[in-house]
Amino acid sequence: MRGGRRSSGRCRAGSAYPGEVYEERPARLAGAVVWRREPGAAADAADPGTRPVLPDGCMDLIWADGRLLVAGPDTRAYVPRSPAAQYAGVRFAPGEAAGVLGVEASAVRDERVELAELWGPRVARRLADRVSGAADRAAALEDLVLRRAADAPAPDPLLRAVVARLRAGLPVGTAADELGIGVRQLHRRSLAAFGYGPKTLARILRLQRALALVTAGVPAAEAAPRAGCVDQAHLAREMRALTGLTIGGYVAGLRSA
Known part of the structure; x- marks a missing residue:
């Protein structure tokens, strides 16, 4: 295990306290x-x-x-x-x-x-x-x-390919077309594997891309289009919808830790 304190913000128990x-x-x-x-x-x-x-x-x-x-x-x-x-x-x-x-x-x-x-x-x-x-x-x-x-059964290679394309920022429809699967069928298979449809997964992965950029010091106005949002206002709406937080509040919380 890597030494020292390491906080990615993705710990499912919650991010660490200062000193943890x-x-x-x-x-x-x-x-x-x-x-x-x-x-x-x-x-x-x-x-x-x-x-x-x-x-x-x-x-x-x-x-x-x-x-x-x-x-x-x-x-x-x-x-x-x-x-x-x-x-x-x-x-x-x-x-x-x-x-x-x-x-x-x-x-x-x-x-x-x-x-x-x-x-x-x-x-x-x-x-x-x-x-x-x-x-x-x-x-x-x-x-x-x-x-x-x-x-256990081997993971579905098609869904792995979907994740890779959504991580790269491709729209769900484009990913489905490239993989030769209908959007409705993809949605049904996604529920069991991801817990929700591919559009929700795409939104979550896009937000994670934006937060990674912001955490690295990229201004939100620049991080938003680079992550796949229309603009900074779009990113702010997604942040509130998916987390209940603001970008500024999120960054301030990381800095306080």
Whole structure:
């Protein structure tokens, strides 16, 4: 795991407090990321909650203070009501989690679901205890995911191609035409894999492109068209619709961390 404090803003438990440790690294499962978050001395009553988790098209399997949870794909910012003290997680690439976790993405959209509800309490408890007892919980969780993935159906190559095109900024209709699939059929297949239709995924990925540029210091007026928005006002509307935040508020939150 990479050393030092690392905060990408994509931790499904919420971004780290000042002083907390958040680390991530590529997983051995293609496209996935392994991450962990641990408390720091700066977390106190003045800042009792975690920062919002913004939609990113992903799903996660999370260990949180001894419990295993599935974080579904978000269509709005998520703030935990009762944040855990320690987290470890595996974040799947868009469309890759449903087969491994055995649940359609649309069934857990905008939800944090106990793994016991999906795999049964005995299995979930045994796996949670195994991760809790490991010296490296994030690595133990990754091993669990790799074992599940070995027995799961292979990800749909067509949907992987859709994600690649949407990440590149292609319109949904163009992506569907290039791949020889009708828009309606693509929408049906997307619900199970992504949790929502391809147009929603395209909006989320576009917002993530814009936020990456803004975080890197690109002015919002320039970042908006580069990410695929019509203009800065369009980006501001999408930011409010998908996160409830403003660009300025988001950047200020990152700087304060």
